[in-house]
Amino acid sequence: MNAPYPVIEITETSSTNDYIRQLNGKEPLAEGTTVSAGFQLSGRGQVGNSWESEAGKNLLFSTLLYPTGIKITEQFILSQLVAVSIQEALENYLAPITIKWPNDIYYGDKKLAGILIENDLCAAEISLSIIGLGVNVNQSRFYSDAPNPVSLLQLLGIEIDKRLLLTDYLTRLAANYSLLKNGEVNELRKCYHAALFRREGFHPFRDNAGLFSAQIEEIDTSGYLHLVTESGECRKYFFKEVSFVIH
16 A cells, blocks of 8 residues: 655654755645654654654654645644544554544553644644654653653564554545545544543543543533533633643
């Protein structure tokens, strides 16, 4: 199976997001162009977090999209698009794979993949989106202070063909992106909600006021997490305003 988008493979770079942005600055790239690196010198996650990856062991890549027509206030749909696409691809190997709001990819209580999306804006709409992913594939041990990483190798006991996984992801991304461009955003949101980490029941959370127990009510179109506490109180949070408590 061939990837639906052009893939550029490089040995190492500071960041695949930065690399693809620099390439696009020299000459506009075709939509879907993907840069995959064996190693990132300065791999990063959400809000400046670092991303640990042993050289040559994992998938570290970025994809360029031009999602014109998406308003700034609706940009969370891109996060849902990517999270659903990698969740679907990973479920070829084991299940259930879940999405921890906003867009971390989990198996059980362990993190398999992370997503970093950088959007350029024109007026009130997105003109360009660079979608970076780090997927733990064949790393046998993790050494950083990240609390809960896990790889497919650790879970399955066998090495995985990284190119095959990347091709499967890009195929699913292309299909789901077509849904988005055709206005079928409710289907994407439905898939995202169905795959949510701790989607059912009450679970521990922590905000600035401390520890509490709540269940997920919804994630709205702007990406806010809506929780309902055991006492029936409704609470609404944006990214980094609340955290899941994972032991």
